[in-house]
Amino acid sequence: MDMGTDMSKDGDGDFPLPRGATGFLRLGDAGPLPETDPRTFRTALYTAARLAGGTVGEVEEQACPRTFHLASVLDRSGETVVLCHAHHPWIAFAAERRNWYDEEFLVPPPWAHAFADAGLTVLDRERLTTPLSAVDASSLTRDEWRRVRLYHLTTLGGVLFNAWD
Incomplete structure (x- = not known):
């Protein structure tokens, strides 16, 4: 199943962290961080719920210090939490709903393609639980690394989906 932009592991395991991955502005950044359009996320969320034969649960737009929007799809099998960077x-x-994640990710459900169809990239559990040692984190600043250590983050997903306070 095509899940949007290919985020599968490369042969060398590199996943370069682009500007904004941690949610922090970096010294010398020109302009604000890029933004994921919340309307695109909401539209895909409602499509996903329809495909799941369920409904959309509570939706929380990103608020500082969290780096992601948080929502859920409720269907016969229960609640699946959806995170959007x-x-x-x-x-x-x-x-489950949390303010930060490290390894607590699920395999994408069958209806995840609704997000890819909307132009969003679905990250699978294997990618998200990739150890930071296998990620190209050379672009992280000293402050970002300090926070990674402070929060004991060990995975790519932990850096991407976090609440830095």
């Missing part, structure tokens, strides 16, 4: 069009899935 605020600065890049990345989608992830989890079993």
Whole structure:
């Protein structure tokens, strides 16, 4: 199933972290961070719920210090939490609502293609739980690394879907 932009593991395991991945402005940044359009996310969310034969649960737009929008799809199997990165069009899935994640990601459900169809990129559990040592994190600043260590983050998903306070 095509899930949008190819985010599968490369042969060397690199996943370069672009500007805005951590949600922090960097010294010398020109202009604000990029933004994922919340309307695109909401439209895809309602399409996904329809495909799941369910409904949309509570939707929370990103608020500082969280780096992502948070929503859910409720269907016969229960609640699936949907995370949408605020600065890049990345989608992830989890079993429960939290302000931060490290390894608590789910395999994308069958209806995840609704997000890819809307131009968002669905990140699979394998990608999200990739150890930071296998990610190209050379663009992270000293402050970003300090926070990674402070929060004991060990995975790509932990850096992307977090609440830095």
